[in-house]
Amino acid sequence: METSTLTKPAFIGRKIERVRKLRGMTQEEVASSLGISKQAFSKIEQSDTIEEGRLIQISSILGVTLDGLKKFNDENVLNNTNNFYEAVNNSSVNNGFECTTVINNPVEKIIELYESLLKSEREKVEILLSKSKTQ
Incomplete structure (x- = not known):
């Protein structure tokens, strides 16, 4: 135990x-x-x-x-995040290494999802319209 x-x-x-x-x-x-x-x-x-x-x-x-x-706390997360972005924004090269910022933009993902849902709904409408014309 x-x-x-x-x-x-x-x-x-x-x-x-x-x-x-x-x-x-x-x-x-x-x-x-x-x-x-x-x-x-x-x-x-x-x-x-x-x-x-x-x-x-x-x-x-x-x-x-x-x-x-x-030891987690929100303040440290915010400080670490701010320090990271400040370091990246202050110089494109730090200590001889190039800094690359990867931006994961959730808005783009939402737009992609919306567009795929919209496409799916349009296909459903076309199917329903073609069925109603044949009846």
């Missing part, structure tokens, strides 16, 4: 929720990976203490280190 080492670094459940959302994962996905229900995982995200073994599992699923999960 696993020993119950409880971790209580400033509401760990909230940190898990923030990391999960930043990773673009749903409660269902994480719960499924843990072999528990969505409701059980929701309770974990509302907890201020979590067994160390479970915390290790969750950090692995979220793709972060245990230490990174325990």
Whole structure:
């Protein structure tokens, strides 16, 4: 039986929720990976203490280190992000290495999705119109 080492670094459940959302994962996905229900995982995200073994599992699923999960805070994420973009924007070359910024634009993905849905709906309309003409 696993020993119950409880971790209580400033509401760990909230940190898990923030990391999960930043990773673009749903409660269902994480719960499924843990072999528990969505409701059980929701309770974990509302907890201020979590067994160390479970915390290790969750950090692995979220793709972060245990230490990174325990020490996570929004302010550090924002500072690190701002520092990264400032470094890239200040110079195209840092320490002899060219910096490349990859922009993953979700708006483009939304437009692609919308266009494919629109195309599908137009095809449905054409099928319905051709059926109504034959009747």
